[in-house]
Amino acid sequence: MASTEPGRQDPGQASPPHASGDPERVRRELLRMGADERLWEPGDTVLVAVSGGPDSMALLHAVHMLSPQLGVRVAAAHADHGFRPEASAREAGTVRRYCAGLGIPCETAELDVPAHLAEHGGNKQAEARRLRYRFLLEAAGRAGASRIALAHHADDQAETVLMRLLRGSSPAGLAGIPLRRMEGNTELIRPLLRIHKPDLLAYCERHAVPYEEDGSNSSTDYTRNAIRLEALPYLEAFNGRLAESLCRTAESAAAESDYLDARTREVFASGxxxxxxxxxxxxxxxxxxxxxxxxxxxxxxxxxxxxxxxxxxxxxxxxxxxxxxxxxxxxxxxxxxxxxxxxxxxxxxxxxxxxxEEPQPYAIEVPEPEGVWTVAEAGVEIRFSAHRHTRDGTALFAASDADARTAFFDWDKLELPLLLRPRRDGDRMRPLGLNGTKKVQDMFVDGKLPPSQRPSFPLLCDGGGRILWIPGLRRSSHALADEGTRLLLRAEARQAGGPDRPAGE
Known part of the structure; x- marks a missing residue:
């Protein structure tokens, strides 16, 4: 990402991408859309989500300059996701300095999404979005803001509609990015949805608004970038106003979808x-x-x-x-x-x-852990096998290789018979690598086990009632193999009669 000064043109570029943009259109459309759609009311506090890019910086400046006319108070919030430390620091600095110069209160946060993913897992983009919105909603609460303004614009809308067309979408999906939606007591609004990127870039140049360019936006490794940089320009050879056409499609689909949703809610309420x-x-x-x-x-x-x-x-x-x-x-x-x-x-x-539907309780006693034991109530199979430890350590092959679906125990440290049963209220386990005990229910939540699976999901316990293993999630610190181990018990969990994948996934 490189800092961009208004009006700077890259060497060799024939004309800047915002050459045809109309900076005045930003102000006109904000006033018109704000009035037509009642995006804000006099006395509101509007929190602008600012990444540091040209779109959000233009939105911040425009709403700030119009705030006396609109009768609103403006605040800002910036989230650093932690993916690009050096570039992120520049973005945060640009946002903070600009807000300070305009006299706009600004709250920033370092979300450290990579650390969150390392601890909890999940999809990179989905988790970054979830953490960002959680921060924005909390920041809005602290600022007393009833609305959060996001900087998605008309070209973002066109890309979204085309992406959904390509993968196959319902008419509701063709509505694209919604102009507004409620998140709890806070409304998310997108005042730029009828304003195109060239207008925003021209606005930044006209009003000397600084911004940061995200270098990843030029990589076609991301589907959205490929749509923007390759698919849309190609299709514009057949329709020079394709982006506008896609945005009209989204507006029409959104209106019809709103009507059908209202009718559906009426049927739900009455029938x-x-x-x-x-x-x-x-x-x-x-x-x-x-x-x-x-x-x-x-x-x-x-x-x-x-x-x-x-x-x-x-x-x-x-x-x-x-x-x-x-x-x-x-x-x-x-x-x-x-x-x-x-x-x-x-x-x-x-x-x-x-x-x-009242899952049936079960308790499957395993007097001699060998072969396959099926937990029909959970759709899970546990396969047990014994491996004798030899001096060269060949039987410890998997103890160092164990994954979430496989666990190894020192046979001589186990109290038989073993027991497979579902969770009970108050169940706790002493997880490997953690001092003390932890509630099994909390480990279900941490492991993102779907709530629908939790009532019947099996726990492996020993004859003394200790929970040894939550298949696919965590094992306990009990019965670990060590240099004195003579016999290893291997336990592997798989879906019963289904695809060859771990239980719990």
């Missing part, structure tokens, strides 16, 4: 009943709905019940819809993603969480 944690509906009433409302209603019901945030895909929704409409057999059931279940019972449609 879906909540009965002891279950959602039920008349099959005849469901069949009378238009197919578009059927699909949206199914998604709304699944999202209402689910404990996990990922949305249901088209294939799963369609399987439920067709199953709900079918007349045979009279009763039909299907287990769904996110721990949910759908049943059709004699003209009645029922959606439940599987964990709410």
């Amino acid at each position: 879906v009943l909540s009965e002891e944690g279950r959602l039920t509906m008349s099959g005849a009433a469901f069949a009378a709905l238009h197919v578009a409302l059927q699909r949206r209603l199914i998604k709304l019901i699944l999202d209402y019940l689910a404990l996990e945030t990922a949305s249901a895909g088209f294939d799963e929704v369609e399987r439920i819809r067709l199953g709900a409409l079918s007349g045979t057999p009279s009763s039909w059931r299907v287990d769904l993603s996110r721990g949910l279940r759908f049943r059709r019972e004699y003209g009645r449609l029922v959606w439940t969480r599987r964990e709410d």
Whole structure:
């Protein structure tokens, strides 16, 4: 990332990318959109999320300059994700200095996403986004801001719509980036969604707004960058105003999606009943709905019940819809993603969480740990095998190679019989590498074990009641192999009758 002074042109560049931009359009569109969409009200405090790039810096300056006319107070927040220490320091410095010069209060945070990923795992971009939004919401609370302004612009919208078209999206997906959405008591707004990048760059040049360029934006290794740098320019040969066309598509789709969502909520309120944690509906009433409302209603019901945030895909929704409409057999059931279940019972449609359907308790005694033991309630198999330790240490081959799905124990330190059972209230384990004990429930959460799997997920215990291992997550510090080990017990967990992957994933 390089610091960019307004008006500086790279050597060899025929003309700056913002040559055709209209800096005045930024001010005009902010005023028009703010009024038309009521993005802010007099007396509001608006927190501007500022990365240090040209888009957010232009937004910060424009809202600040218009704040007396709008009757709003402006604050800023900047998050350092920790991916590029040197560049991040420059960005943070640019933001802080500029805010100080304008007299705008600014809160910054070092999120250290790499350290978070090393400890908790997860998708890099998703975790960075989650931590950034958590910080922004907390910063908004401290600033007394009811709205957070984000700097997504019209070209971002065009890229998003094209990406969704290419991978196959529902009409709701073609609505692209929403103009506004609520996050708790705070509204996220995007005032630049009708303003294009060249206008923002021209605005920065006109008003001497400093900004930082992110070098990674020029790498086509990222799909969005490839769409922006390769796909859109190629397609613009067929439509010179492609970005504007894609943005119009998003606006039309958003309006129609809003209407259908409102109708779906009306159907949900009038036709879906909540009965002891279950959602039920008349099959005849469901069949009378238009197919578009059927699909949206199914998604709304699944999202209402689910404990996990990922949305249901088209294939799963369609399987439920067709199953709900079918007349045979009279009763039909299907287990769904996110721990949910759908049943059709004699003209009645029922959606439940599987964990709410009273999982059967189990206790599987393993007197001699050898062979495969199946925990049908959890869909998990545990394979036990013994390996005699020899002086050259050949039986310790895996003790140093153990992964999350495999654990090794000193046989002579175990108290038999072993026991496979689900978690009980108050269960604690002494994890390897941790001083003291930790709640099993907390380890389920840390390991991102889906909530739907937790009630029946197996724990391996010894005859004395000690929890030895949570398959796929953590093992205890008990019965570790050492130089005095004579016989090793190897335990490996896999999904029962399913793909060859670890339990718990």
